[in-house]
Amino acid sequence: SVEEDVKTTMISFLEKLSSSNGQQGVSVQTWNKGSDPCKDQWQGVVCDSRNLSVTRLFLDRFGFFGTLDVTMLCNSQPLAASLSILSISGNNLSGGVAPEISKCKQLTRLIVSGNKLSGNLPTSLAMLGNLKRLDLSSNEFSGEFPDLSSISGLNVLYAQNNHFNGSIPLFDFSNLYRFNVSFNNFSGRIPDVQGYFSQDSFLGNPELCGKPLTRNCSSQSIKDDNSEVSNPPKGASKDQILMYSGYAALGLVIILIVVYKLCTRKKGSTEGVNKVAASGDHGSGSIEKTSISNASSGNKSGTSRSELNSMASESGLVSQSLIVLTQPAEVNELRLEDLLRAPAELLGRGKYGSLYKVMLDSGKTVVVKRIKDLATSSLDFKRKMETLGRRKHPFVLSPLAFYSSRQEKLLVYEFQENGSLFKLLHGESRKGFDWSSRLAIASTISEGLAFMHQELRDEGIAHGNLKSSNILLSHTMEARISEYGVMAAAMDDQQSSSSFAASPHDPRNNALFKADVYGFGVILLELLTGKLVKSDGVDLTEWVKSVVREEWTGEVFDRCLIAEYASEERMVNLLQVAIKCVHRSPEARPSMNQVALMISTIKEEEEKSLIYEV
Numbered sequence: 075s076v077e078e079d080v081k082t083t084m085i086s087f088l089e090k091l092s093s094s095n096g097q098q099g100v101s102v103q104t105w106n107k108g109s110d111p112c113k114d115q116w117q118g119v120v121c122d123s124r125n126l127s128v129t130r131l132f133l134d135r136f137g138f139f140g141t142l143d144v145t146m147l148c149n150s151q152p153l154a155a156s157l158s159i160l161s162i163s164g165n166n167l168s169g170g171v172a173p174e175i176s177k178c179k180q181l182t183r184l185i186v187s188g189n190k191l192s193g194n195l196p197t198s199l200a201m202l203g204n205l206k207r208l209d210l211s212s213n214e215f216s217g218e219f220p221d222l223s224s225i226s227g228l229n230v231l232y233a234q235n236n237h238f239n240g241s242i243p244l245f246d247f248s249n250l251y252r253f254n255v256s257f258n259n260f261s262g263r264i265p266d267v268q269g270y271f272s273q274d275s276f277l278g279n280p281e282l283c284g285k286p287l288t289r290n291c292s293s294q295s296i297k298d299d300n301s302e303v304s305n306p307p308k309g310a311s312k313d314q315i316l317m318y319s320g321y322a323a324l325g326l327v328i329i330l331i332v333v334y335k336l337c338t339r340k341k342g343s344t345e346g347v348n349k350v351a352a353s354g355d356h357g358s359g360s361i362e363k364t365s366i367s368n369a370s371s372g373n374k375s376g377t378s379r380s381e382l383n384s385m386a387s388e389s390g391l392v393s394q395s396l397i398v399l400t401q402p403a404e405v406n407e408l409r410l411e412d413l414l415r416a417p418a419e420l421l422g423r424g425k426y427g428s429l430y431k432v433m434l435d436s437g438k439t440v441v442v443k444r445i446k447d448l449a450t451s452s453l454d455f456k457r458k459m460e461t462l463g464r465r466k467h468p469f470v471l472s473p474l475a476f477y478s479s480r481q482e483k484l485l486v487y488e489f490q491e492n493g494s495l496f497k498l499l500h501g502e503s504r505k506g507f508d509w510s511s512r513l514a515i516a517s518t519i520s521e522g523l524a525f526m527h528q529e530l531r532d533e534g535i536a537h538g539n540l541k542s543s544n545i546l547l548s549h550t551m552e553a554r555i556s557e558y559g560v561m562a563a564a565m566d567d568q569q570s571s572s573s574f575a576a577s578p579h580d581p582r583n584n585a586l587f588k589a590d591v592y593g594f595g596v597i598l599l600e601l602l603t604g605k606l607v608k609s610d611g612v613d614l615t616e617w618v619k620s621v622v623r624e625e626w627t628g629e630v631f632d633r634c635l636i637a638e639y640a641s642e643e644r645m646v647n648l649l650q651v652a653i654k655c656v657h658r659s660p661e662a663r664p665s666m667n668q669v670a671l672m673i674s675t676i677k678e679e680e681e682k683s684l685i686y687e688v
């Protein structure tokens with residue numbers, strides 16, 4: 075059982091939390107001297123597997139109105155040595171956080187949001203080297219924010235809705251995946267967040283300036299910003315070169331289009347003017363066409379030969395207008411030539427085409443997927459995209475606009491600043507990607523896919539290319555399914571010329587949906603194991619199946635998940651879902667609807683456990 079000293083400390087800590095000025099407060103029935111915090115399951119207490127030490131305290135929304143005596147808590151050596159989570163949000167606690175917090179060295183999460191805590195934060199916070207998540211939001215904290223840049227594993231920092239002042243200290247922004255300091259009194263220039271966070275993270279600080287806010291710092295800094303454009307700084311040369319080559323390449327497309335237009339005008343071709351009927355449209359997905367007749371070739375220098383050559387050889391480029399599918403003001407008026415003229419950065423070259431990040435005049439950043447030699451006819455592609463444009467789900471990125479000619483297809487999507495799930499899982503910040511975030515992402519993807527499958531079954535449009543690099547993370551780190559239906563269009567077209575009208579009962583049609591279920595299963599396996607789909611020639615699915623057959627199930631899980639004491643029971647449950655999804659026989663795989671339901675049950679259990687489970 076737990077040491078007496080720990081028990082006494084916890085009870086005194088609770089007394090401080092629950093009462094103020096002699097006023098007797100909330101009592102927590104289970105916390106009493108005659109029992110054991112672990113064996114007798116004190117409310118809000120989670121222990122290690124042998125029930126010997128207290129590892130987590132979940133005291134959120136208990137109605138406490140006293141003070142947070144971290145000095146008492148962290149001065150208890152055995153407790154400080156085992157406590158990894160202190161979560162005490164949504165109470166009415168006042169007073170400050172004492173410097174002794176630094177003695178609770180094992181803390182990975184410190185969550186004190188939604189209280190009335192005040193005063194300066196102790197600089198000793200920086201000594202909590204294991205901290206991953208720090209949530210101070212919605213309190214009355216003031217003064218300067220301590221420098222926490224030495225905590226290299228910090229993933230989440232919430233400090234919004236306080237009264238912090240002074241400048242925002244430096245953080246390792248590439249490791250942070252959530253960051254919010256909005257609605258404080260911070261001032262001065264925002265440190266370089268390397269594009270990881272949007273202005274939402276900084277709003278409500280009247281004296282804060284610089285990117286990503288639209289407020290410039292001073293005339294000097296405006297000059298700095300401009301010189302960046304004309305004079306690439308030394309450090310960024312590779313990215314800049316990519317950007318300029320993309321820029322030049324897209325510029326050339328405009329020239330080609332203009333030349334082609336001029337050549338064909340005499341023939342009276344009306345190919346570019348075919349009106350798109352928004353049939354069956356119920357207002358939300360209204361389709362608008364813009365003209366390219368005034369295409370300007372005002373491009374800039376800085377060219378990449380190979381890109382130029384490859385584009386120049388495509389003389390069959392047929393000019394048609396960009397078809398805008400969505401409403402955001404910045405995109406509504408978007409014209410093809412604006413898109414092609416805007417500075418572009420090459421993000422990658424996939425199997426089917428290239429991807430560019432494009433900064434529009436309006437300041438909005440979009441990505442343009444350029445697909446070459448897709449066997450689909452221009453008309454089929456158009457129909458498919460319009461159909462997709464009308465089926466919107468918040469977890470699925472729907473194309474903002476597209477362009478389609480026989481040889482060239484362009485798709486415009488919103489830029490997702492936090493990269494892909496692939497990058498998160500296999501990149502540097504992998505360690506901080508904890509179990510509850512992984513489960514939340516699995517659940518989000520399953521819901522988005524289940525919706526799309528249901529909506530598009532009759533049209534026979536599945537995702538077609540589901541993998542972790544096509545799962546993107548929004549600025550709030552929520553998963554978004556990207557490129558839905560794009561490659562399905564490519565593949566099914568190779569099998570039939572008029573696949574669009576495929577019957578819902580067509581077995582081939584069903585196979586497309588079951589292929590998505592398989593792809594989703596592989597994503598689940600990546601989330602659970604943290605391993606690459608293929609490494610050293612070993613296939614992840616085969617490896618997991620063989621380990622599970624040998625009944626070494628525990629061996630498959632990502633070590634980071636084991637290290638954070640994630641519930642093995644729920645990991646096993648999710649693994650079972652994954653294994654069903656990757657069943658060799660497509661018919662034996664569950665539908666996405668069934669999958670989503672199974673995952674939501676696991677997620678509910680997880681949520682309950684965070685509060686009650688011991």
Ligand SMILES: Nc1ncnc2c1ncn2[C@@H]1O[C@H](COP(=O)(O)OP(=O)(O)OP(=O)(O)O)[C@@H](O)[C@H]1O
Binds near residue numbers: 421493546
């Ligand atoms: N809207 C977006 N916002 C931000 N990054 C994106 C966006 N779309 C794609 N990416 C990222 O850009 C990179 C290149 O994407 P691209 O689609 O060209 O390649 P891919 O997904 O690896 O292969 P495929 O061509 O089979 O889809 C990927 O890492 C992807 O995650």
